[in-house]
Every structure is written in structure tokens, then in C-alpha cells.
Amino acid sequence: MTKKFLLSENDIPRQWYNIVADMKTKPLPMLHPGTKQPLTVSDLEPIFARELCIQELSQERYIDIPDAVREVYKIYRPTPLVRAFGLEKALDTPAHIYFKNESVSPVGSHKLNSAIAQAYYNKEQGIRHLITETGAGQWGTALSFASHYFGLTLKVYMVKVSFEQKPYRKAIMNTWGAEVLPSPSDTTNAGRKILEKNPVASGSLGTAISEAIEVAISQPDSRYALGSVLNHVVLHQTIIGLEAEKQMEMAGAFPDIIIGCFGGGSNFSGIAFPFLRHQLTKGTPLRIIAAEPSSCPKLTRGEFQYDFGDEAGMTPLLPMFTLGHTFQPADIHAGGLRYHGAGTLVSQLKRDNLVEAQNIPQLETFEAATLFAKTEGIVPAPESAHAIASTIREARIAKEEGSAKTILFNLSGHGIMDLAAYAQYYAGELN
């Protein structure tokens, strides 16, 4: 009984996949916040490294992965695809459940896939300082490692509720030399404005993004870096699905359903888009489910409209499903999903009914996480637990229908740095 489908380092893809090329309805353009005109590469250049701006607006189907990036990928890639026999048995389901295990990355999540690429392009351009935000800390940790690797300094604005819930996240970012500040902070206008209104504000990704952009554009040799939402981030994450595609072939199967947890869309798009390509180009039937928290339900309850990516309104206007850029989500443990909007690609695909969404209450995600840990041995990140909960829902439906569906979900990260949340759950203190 083979559980794991493993590729060799030579099998690491040499190109990322850009789904825009295959979308029949292209997404609406991003707009300049001042002029309200469609965004150009030069509009974006003060914020991001030039190559990332080009990728952001690219319509090319495939974009080469630089050799230097592929070399760093070899630290942890290819990641395993695993048949979840233990979970299947516990659910007594005829469904075949597979998961792509991105938790084996040394920083514990898929975020490294884009962090390495972003640090590399900034370094190539001669940028010396990166500034970013982080929610649960997964992105900040990944960019800390990548920035150190390429010799860049990094400042991280960490959403305050997570900064306090997960003190050791700071330690791991410090390991790679990053400076970590709780957000809102008094180091920026955006932060001070929030603190004036509410001195004990617990923060949000939207606010942390405002602070990071403000610092990045006001300092020399500095750029901002974002861990989700945008097209270039999603592009880098397609390496997940491109590998999984080869591995599902090894398993002799093709998924009926693909599931990812959903914050801004990075891991979700990363696993889904390379498979969705088959549907877009060949009509292969496929359901794709975004699993979002009930407390931050942008895809299931948000509205599609132009909105800012940050709280203070410094980003371009993005056409997206959003709860409003000043939305303050509840302090759930899945800090990485506490974001008000969905990326433009996923938003358009949702409008075109190519992507579904489910929202899931926190307790259900911890029940799912614990069952997964018991049956598959891996304690999942609270974010990834949303994908597991949705997988369990679908596997139970498959059982009712007596249908041997193939379900693939992305295990975006492990929960070893989130054990305080599990301790609360075991103590009956979660709701």
C-alpha cells in the first residue's frame, strides 16, 4: 500500500502557470487609487520589485522559474502527495482522499514558495530592504528565511492578536534576522491613526499592510512584499498544483474535487489552478472548493466590487469579493484567513462559477484538525484545518451517495506553532 507519491528534485517544475492566459472572461483591471485608471507596471514599481510588477500584469501562460529560485526550492521541494488512508478509514468513506503536504517546508507552510521568488527578484534589482506584514506568522516566517538567504533586511508588521497569541513566531523570525513589530504600531501614520481611535486594537491584515507599504515607499532601496491575494504571489504558488498534477498521475487518478483553505487565495490558487487548466482548456469536469472561516466569509457572503487591499486605502483598487476594507474579523486562531478580500483571479472564477466556496465555524475546524492528527499523524495549521473540515464534509456526502470520489486537498502548513490554540480547544475554551 503506497501512501506517499514522491518526485525527485529533477521533477521540480521549471515554469510557473499563469491562469489568466486560459481564462475566457479575463478579470477586470486593477485601478490606480488616485486616477482610477487601469494599473500599469510603472504604477506598481514604487511598491514591488519590477519583475514582480511585470508578473502581476502578465498574460503569458508560463513563466520561467529562475535557476537560483529552483535551487532554494530544493531545500524542501518536491513536497509529498499523500493518500490519506487513515482518514478515509476513520470516516468509513468510499472517497479516495489525497493531500499535498506543504507543511514539510522548513518554515512549516507553503508561503516559502513565493517568499523565495520575491526575495530573489528584489535582490536582483539591487533592493536592500523588504517590509511586509504577517497574520498568523506563516508569511513573515517564510520571508524572514528567504530575505536572509538573499542578503536582504526584513521588517515584519505582525497583526497584534497573533503577535500575542503566538509569541514564538517572533523567535523564529528573529532566527533569520527579521525585525518584528506588533501592528497597529506607533511607527507609522496608518498605525497611529488606528491606535488613536482604539488604543487596544487587536489589528488586522489590512492595517498591517498599510503600515508596511507606508514604510516601504518612504525609505530608500526598500520594497514591500505581500504573501497572498496578488497575481504574482498566486503565480509562484502554482508550483504546488504543478507538482501535484504529476503525483496524481503516479497515483493513477485525477481529482473530482480540489479543496484549499482560503484567506487571500495563495495556497488555494496554488493547488487548484494547474488542475483548473484542464477544465478551462479541455472541459475536464472538476469541482474546486474554497474553505473560508465563518467569521470572515468574503466569498460566501461578501460582495463583488472594487475595494482596497489594505485598511488605510494605500493599495490599488482591486475587483474582488470583499467584506469591506475596514472589516474587523473576529480573533480566530486561523490568523492567516483573517483578510477581508479575495484575489482578483479567484473572484472572477467565482463569478464564472468555476470555483465554489464554503464557510466553516472554528469549532468544526478543530474537530477536523484533531481527527486528521489522530489518523494521519500531522497536527495541521488552524488555517489548513478549514480545508480538512471541508474535505470531511465532502467525504461524508460521498459516503451517503456511495460514490468513490477522488478528493485532493492542500495541507498548507503544520500547527506545531499553534499548539496554544489546540490547548484551548482541549480545555473547552474555544467557540
Added chain:
Amino acid sequence: MTKKFLLSENDIPRQWYNIVADMKTKPLPMLHPGTKQPLTVSDLEPIFARELCIQELSQERYIDIPDAVREVYKIYRPTPLVRAFGLEKALDTPAHIYFKNESVSPVGSHKLNSAIAQAYYNKEQGIRHLITETGAGQWGTALSFASHYFGLTLKVYMVKVSFEQKPYRKAIMNTWGAEVLPSPSDTTNAGRKILEKNPVASGSLGTAISEAIEVAISQPDSRYALGSVLNHVVLHQTIIGLEAEKQMEMAGAFPDIIIGCFGGGSNFSGIAFPFLRHQLTKGTPLRIIAAEPSSCPKLTRGEFQYDFGDEAGMTPLLPMFTLGHTFQPADIHAGGLRYHGAGTLVSQLKRDNLVEAQNIPQLETFEAATLFAKTEGIVPAPESAHAIASTIREARIAKEEGSAKTILFNLSGHGIMDLAAYAQYYAGELN
């Protein structure tokens, strides 16, 4: 440039290696604590599952790995062998450095290799309850997972200083249903005796073992399980070296030096013994170095004599290098190395000059750990950091000598649950 040498699930070894068969000088027998006669299987049977007692005294060269155990190994095995190019470059050494990455196990360390086997043999015999001790928590976590998998209950006595330093260890053990108690506790005679003398005793592995054995032998359908020191534990851990042997062949190299951190000997023996076999049977030159903490230097400063494995004197008498079974080591973060004695096999090999030892101050281990995290991306367990520090010492000597030595070390576990220790180190609060 290939970094990782990966095997397929089919390559997982089908037998463990028992070095006793190839030792020219056999170890002295373990003695019954009452009669002082050489120990028999039936002496051990009240404490351990019968099959483990047979393995403990076996002289067979190879022992079959049960299919059911091999199936569970597939959750994380084979583990990668990695060429540490980043570390080599940072040290500017001509040495070639490889490490076996046991940190990819879902519990974060090599301990699962024996936990699975022990839980399996207990289950097969109809045992229903296991009791064990844990230092840093690595063994307790591994046995929690394995006990849950095979449907056994588990009670863990955790050394109090670690219980307090690492609160989330309890949460992960709870994930798999284990009950976790700080040791010394008031639930046993052994614990109460210590607490009477010193109500704030921080505990030791020796005391926790006494408590666990006391409970195991006084309850029906119960057995004790140990995570290191004994021959049957070391036997199971040889899967590390047996895999590494195949992977070094893939890399076209054979180690000149093998290094493992040393507590009781489980990960050290696991990586070293399959290679030492070449020296014992064919005279292949090889240096093997045990890296132990300066604060618990049993191999470098202990005496070879018969001693108890636990504080209260409930175990058999073992012929070993020991600091004395009542030795109380300092509260270093490498809790898994806070043990007074070395296993009998390693002790005999040390007497025969087939194994060397180095002792390393805590600060040097954290310096080494941080360099490793920066260059290889993985935050190591404080225990494994001893092996890294010793590797760095040898790589620097290789540089002075201008010699392209091949060094292999075992990364026994990651330090993601030890970030509080790193935070202390970064704050300059460690000594």
C-alpha cells in the same frame, strides 16, 4: 546540484540491525537488581512486552521489521539525506557535510522509530496500557502518537523542568489522547520521596523512569516503555543508519566521521551502528563521535560501572558509563540529553575505542543551531544542536588540515517546539 538523496517506500529496510552480533568484545550482562544474576527474558517480562525482552537479549544480527510497523513507518519514512551545501559554504570548509533529516517525522524527531515498534509489540501481546517518561517531550510525543495508532492508553511522566519550559508539549501529547503528569509527582512512592526531600525538585529522567515503572508494574494489562538506552530501542533506531547507508551510496560517498547527539544513545546508535558494522566486519576506517552536553558528560567524565537506569533503583543494573543514578543535571534546554548514563552497547564500544565522545557547552550549541537554521533553513532541536556543534568543530579542523573529509550527522529533531529556548538565547539570557 543535488541537495537531497531520497529513497522510495520500497527502500524502507525490512530488518533492523543488531550490532551485538558483530561486537568482538560483547557487553557485560545486565544484572537483576535483587539477585545480581545476569538478566533473563522472564526477569524483564513484568516491565516490557515479551517480544521487546527477547530483542533486548538477542544476539541475532538482523531482526525482521513486522509489516504492520513498516506500514506506519511509511507515514514519514524514508527520511531525506541532505548535503549541507549552505553550512559548508558558511564554514568555508573543504569537508563534505551530510545530514540525515529525522526531523520530518510528524512528531518532529526520530523517537517515532521505536515508539511504533514498541506500541505494536505491546498491542500484539494484548497489553492495553503503556506508561512512560519523557524529558524534553520528544519521546512522550512519539509514544502518544504510536499508542493512539495501536489503540493503547498512555500515561506520560514528564520531567518537571521541561513540563514548565515547554507547555505546548502537553497539548501535542493530548492531541493523541495521552495523559501527561509533571515528575516528580505525588502519584507514586518514588515521586513522593523526592518531593519530601525537595518540594520544588525540577525532576530528572531518572526520577520520571522510576515513577513510570512503579505504575506499570502495579497495574493490570500495563507495561512500561523506554525511549532510549536499552538495546531493543537502539535496535529499532538502526533504521536511520540503514537508510542513510543506501543514501550515502547514492551520493557516491562513505563517511569518514559520523556524529550524533548523545543522551542515552538512541539516535546516536541509530545512525552510527549500521556504518560501524563496516568497521567491525571489514575494518573500514571510521570515526564515530557522540556529542553530549558539558552539563551531563557521562561519556567524557563519567565512570564505567554497574549502575541503575533510574533514580530510585528499580531497573536492572546496567554496565555503563555513568555519572551516578542520583546525578541531577543542570536545567539545560536539551532536556533529552539530561540523563546520567549511556546504554550498554555504546559504553562497551567506547571502552573498546570504537566510539569517541565530545562534551559541548550550551552556548556553543545554540550558536551552531542558529548558523544551521540560517544556512540550511531548519531550526534544530536543542539536542540535535549538539551534533551540529560537533560537526562544525570537525569541519573547522578539516579546513585547517585542508582535508575534504566526509562528515555525516543525524538531525534527530526540529526545534519548533523549543522556540522559547531560542527566544532566551536571542535575548542574551542563556549561559
